[in-house]
Amino acid sequence: MTTPILIANYEELLRKAGFRITRPRKIILTILTESEDHPDAIELFRRASSIDKSISLSTVYRTMKMLEEIGVIHRHAFDGGPARFEQASDSHHDHLIDIETGDVIEFHSEKIEELQEEIARALGYDIVHHRLELYGRKRAPKKGAR
Amino acid sequence: MTTPILIANYEELLRKAGFRITRPRKIILTILTESEDHPDAIELFRRASSIDKSISLSTVYRTMKMLEEIGVIHRHAFDGGPARFEQASDSHHDHLIDIETGDVIEFHSEKIEELQEEIARALGYDIVHHRLELYGRKRAPKKGAR
């Protein structure tokens, strides 16, 4: 189910983009590849530190910026909090954030995507990217259940 | 066309929420009421300063936070930049941001709104609020035109 993106692939990608394959970058890419969630810079820094104590937060930020530029990751700015990241590899999806727990649920609606295109087109625009975030809380279980 | 929200209405609203009607608040509310765009804190501060030189940026921030809490304004966090605000009075809409010029265009799609509800429902959630932002650039004029 999970798209298997090898770290090796990323290294090739970096090289072609003219970047060097460094130890910090390898570690960060590995973490991103193995993460199923949407960690922020500090969390990535923690995870990276547990592998190599010498990595710095600056490098995490710099690497995320670079990875975003070459399209390897997506940066999210959910309400309030700091930027959070995820590998871009998986197919496009949007997010529903549980405002109670902070949980992030992914979803995709081809219909909505199409409508967005339609709207932009009608306004004379081509969409470069977009963000759809639903903020909600778990629905109270229907009475009568149980 | 523009929904006419009197400042007086806001004053009543503030009072009922237990807040005092102060000079800075009146000025800021007037500016928000008359603004057709989505100014950030500094811009609001500039506009307010031009009316009353003594208003402080802190007060702008504090006021925006308070107005957001009582639902008088909406806070937006478009890619990159600082928070931007607009009066909540108008009916709900989403935004298309011109990544070239920074222009913000408003739109509304009842269809998308419904689909969002459907999706959230299917995931067991009630939507409290959401944000849909399209980032794009003006479409190249169709060849043959002119």
Next chain:
DNA sequence: CTCTTTATTGCAAATAATTTGCAATTGCAT
């Protein structure tokens, strides 16, 4: 209108998130 009480304000300092300058280090092409 005057007095009293307490919210609000301006200012400066504090925070939070992210960026940047720089000297030391390291990746990579000779």
Next chain:
DNA sequence: ATGCAATTGCAAATTATTTGCAATAAAGAG
């Protein structure tokens, strides 16, 4: 192995926003 530019860690700087505090000004009572 060598040389050099890219990258890193660290500290200091920035950007956006918040907060403590003493001074000021709303609002209600009289």
